[in-house]
């Protein structure tokens with residue numbers, strides 16, 4: 518039997534199908550890195566700094582990106598800040614496609630969409646200007662009128678808890694105060710994203726906590742999405758989400774959330790997740806691999822709600838490599 522569709526029906530069918538189709542990768546994210554590759558050529562040697570990195574950051578998140586030296590953090594930050602273009606992949610921040618920007622668009626992107634705090638305080642602040650004048654400066658470059666920029670500078674410094682520093686120059690501020698004023702400078706032109714590169718690298722741990730608190734205030738009270746890049750893994754105590762980069766790829770995440778127990782007391786729970794990339798690859802943490810001596814080939818078993826990973830170890834007196842303490846149904850056995 519054949520059915521005939523009216524033009525309206527077929528149009529409705531097409532629309533339904535289009536709506537049911539999965540959206541583009543990361544379409545609701547503010548920052549979407551899709552399979553980013555960055556290859557450096559240095560004296561005939563190729564270095565793959567980013568090796569297919571995927572990362573999504575939602576609007577309003579505060580995240581930290583951590584990783585050992587050489588893992589690719591600075592390369593990723595250079596790409597996201599519009600200073601460098603990846604070799605392959607796609608990267609979008611808000612409406613800006615960072616792969617296809619002209620030089621002029623890059624300047625505009627850096628001026629209006631993103632703000633920066635660098636590790637070296639000298640790079641963030643002009644030494645002969647007061648804190649207020651430092652925060653007013655980027656606004657002047659963006660064409661904001663004098664009275665309005667001064668008012669915003671004062672309000673920003675107050676909101677960040679460093680209003681008392683307003684009339685002091687950087688040389689009259691502690692390292693922590695300088696970085697907190699620098700956060701004000703970064704937020705001067707109301708960017709949607711704040712990138713902080715090792716913002717506490719030159720500070721002791723007590724002062725670092727104050728800077729993290731200020732970044733949190735920027736995130737929670739002013740609604741700015743905050744991305745902190747650091748090699749300091751203790752940062753995960755100060756943010757809700759920590760993404761670890763290993764060998765140029767996102768490898769694991771720590772998520773912190775507040776849990777209320779049966780007595781009404783609030784507890785912070787931190788859970789570690791592995792990251793499954795879009796090709797289905799997952800990196801097992803080193804301590805898991807070492808505990809079970811997992812290496813090379815492993816056996817997978819699909820269970821109703823989880824996947825098991827077994828060492829591929831022969832049992833004494835057997836030819837098969839079925840694990841000694843269970844019989845997983847692997848894919849080969851099922852088919």
Ligand SMILES: Nc1ncnc2c1ncn2[C@@H]1O[C@H](COP(=O)(O)OP(=O)(O)OP(=O)(O)O)[C@@H](O)[C@H]1O
Nearest residue numbers: 557559564566585586587588589590591592593748
């Ligand atoms: N301009 C460049 N030319 C050649 N190789 C580079 C260049 N920049 C980075 N690399 C290499 O790319 C890899 C990733 O470097 P990257 O600086 O992104 O790592 P990182 O995690 O930021 O390290 P660190 O914490 O030490 O700054 C390293 O092997 C590095 O040597």
